[in-house]
Amino acid sequence: MSTIEVRPETYPQKEVQPRVVNDFSIQVATVNGSGSQTANTVLMRAIFQMGVPVSGKNLFPSNIAGLPTWFTIRASKYGWIGRKKEIDFLVAMNPETAREDVQNLEPGAAVVFDEPLKLDALRSDLHFYPVPFDKLVAPVCPEPRLRKLVRNMIYDGVLARLLGIELEEVRKALYKQFGPRKVKAADLNWGAVQAGWDYAEKNFTKTDPYWVERMDATRGKIIIDGNAAAALGAIFAGVTVVTWYPITPSTSMIETMMGYLKRFRIDKETGKATFAVVQAEDELAAIGMVIGAGWAGARAMTATSGPGISLMAEFAGLGYYAEVPAVIFDVQRVGPSTGLPTRTQQGDILFVATLSHGDTKHPMLFPSCPEECFTMAQTAFDLAEEFQTPVFVMMDLDLGMNNWMSDPFPYPDQPLRRGKVLGKEDLERLGGFARYADVDGDGVGWRTLPGTDHPAAAYFTRGSGHNEKAQYSERPDDYMRNMDRLARKFETLRKHVPRPEVILNERASVGLLCYGTTRYAAEESRDQLLREYGLETSYLRLKAFPFTEEVGDFIDRHARVYVVEQNRDAQMVSLLRMELEPEQIAKLRSVRYYGGLPIDARTVTDEIVAMEGL
């Protein structure tokens, strides 16, 4: 499952392949910190600009410079943008991993490599294109200091020539990437692209089958990562207090947000900020500030990953019991401490669902694409305030940090839903209020904000030991009444969370159930199952916990439901078990991948085929 799996040593002979157009993957193997990110983004963009659906995934180490890193670009005329397991076109720039990278290729793959590495001696069933990068970079980049960075641009030129990517699109992508303020740098890099192109033109006869041809499948689309999308979503949701403690892979959400906040949330009349961003001393403080701000009426959020979630446990419980709105983005990654902090996983699902001690339950949203990061950020704030409770947006590294093609985001068409808040006039009219009384029968009480200019506004907030009037109480009946109301509130919430996406296939007795980024592998796997095995399937993609009635219905309609997820212990299956009937539970099967790379369709297909006995 890893990209550095070692293969057996004997290879079948090189086959003659037909033209493969707009359906292959490129992997660029470089060294972290060598500045390859720009070259990779430009390459991806150029393909995108040619109208070909594309996705880019950065598989990077937890390191600033010096360790191997791989960037994978997948072009797919069918629109499959999940990870593809097989690499079709390798760009081998990293001497450390080059041999192993080449050994792992399927026969017939193509390799552009740094000439001194002599990789063409390794195998005879691949298409090799040696490029003397150092020789080519010297004349186009007189400044030796910059050569390490500019050098990577050469492979963009070589690949453009070999794959048939229009040079003009590379140029456009490159100048867009550098922006109007770095034209000089862009010029330098453009020289390198041209040098690569010229070299390829003069020296190579194309023998591999891979081609990019112009399509019209990306018109109007944007390229964005999930963290930036969530940042924008929060801004258009009217976030006012943002606290954070840096942690990969959530960091870029806040850093991107700060840029947009400065652009769009400075009050025109006064030049002052309608937001506060605080880099807290740790995640305990970050969530504490969010709870304080949410209590006082702000739309407050923090973004973190698993280790931060661990530190937030006590406050999450307080937020649940004291009924304080809060939004927490969990961009999930692998493992505690030095686990695989730069690899992806859906590993926090069970932990977050009941984070903290006691009978806590937290709503979770599962965005699967940038557009949902954008819209669900807004949903999260609305739910948090309407239901006065912490809401978790469960992203992952793959979604948060990788580049995705997306439709442009829709401008919100609903006003902000700020929930039940009594103001001065309400208090004037009512004379008073009981903070935790269920006056509307939906389990949600009315709150007041500190600072409300009225003597009857105040109430005292504490954990779970209180009666309806927010007075301290240890009486069993008060306690149970409150707990039952909280349970009722959760049931009301169930009716308001986003409903799953369901594709019912009347001919299918098998269903695939997925959530978040697992959707890409699941969707493509359905296609493989049908084309290769004739297996008809239905599909359900969860968008939220608590589960809505569609989930049980879906399971009832099928004989077997494969729950596809990216963790070892089938966490979503466990969560489903908590809410489903025994006969429904009996139908659940689990498909898991937990190697730290984004799950791929072939893995899902193979597992289902094995379990179905096909």
Place this chain on the structure above:
Amino acid sequence: MSTAVMPPKKVNRIGLEIGSYKGGKTTLCAGCGHNAISERLIECFFEMGIYPWRVAKFSGIGCSSKSPAYFLGLAHGFNAVHGRAPAVGTGALLANRHLIGLTVTGDGDTASIGLGQFCHMLRRNVPMIYVIEDNGVYGLTKGQFSATADLGSKLKTGIVNDLPPIDTCLLAIELGATFVARSFSGDKKQLQAILKAAIAHRGLSVIDVISPCVTFNDHEGSTKSYSYMKEHDVPLHELGFVPAFEDITVDMGEGEVQEVTLHDGSRLVLKKLGRDYDPTDKLNAIRTIHEAHRDGHVVTGILYVEPGAKNFIELLNLVDEPLATLPESKLRPPKEALDEVMEELR
């Protein structure tokens, strides 16, 4: 509020009676120092004429942290988790910069479990009144040493503390608090003047109040007992406070007097007792506290004050209206903004 006509009882400058500043009945032990501090807070907010509903109370967990339920019942209160009141208070003040933040916690809450948050609140100079009800022990968990227990002080069980104390005032001065004082729950006059000045101060005020735990730490061998404090309390000055709304001079009797004007125009009047002490001199403040430790004294009074420093909220350049109540038109950028970003990402 309409201004009261012909008040039957004593009212303050905004027409409220002292009753409006009281809280629920205390459930702390009779004689607990914390109760006296609650009383002082009630008096000070009354006398300063502050609408109680402008105040937001914060606390962590402990006997001390329970006390916000026993004063200013007309103010919102948030009894948070152990050691984390600073974060909750900071967040609330970000949401509404016009709140008067008042945190009351314990020495365990502040100097043990919450030391990290305490330090970072200091660095930020969060505009908050932060009262540490310091009894040297964890009252609520029945009398274990806290991190402010003095070297050599003895528990009832005979256990001797052999670790040096964390001096919260030293830390506060070192790390950026702009108003730092130490007092004793038994010194009504001094504590009142300090609390009133803290209310007037626009940055972070840290007030460490030695507040004896009569149940677990008021015995022979304790350095936080009533009798120990009576013997070892060395006030730095005699304190007077003149609020900005009262244009009067105070009669401090004979002696050398120094005045410090706070940001809102209130004045601290410090009458020299024994030695010279300038509370705006940071280095001298630190030195004085160290000397007190060396000599076995507890110096009380205004240890350090820096009236002009910018607080955290001011540094953030926030709009004047509370972030919490900004209308949607100020919160959600227009469609053109989104279009602009989408165009850039194409």
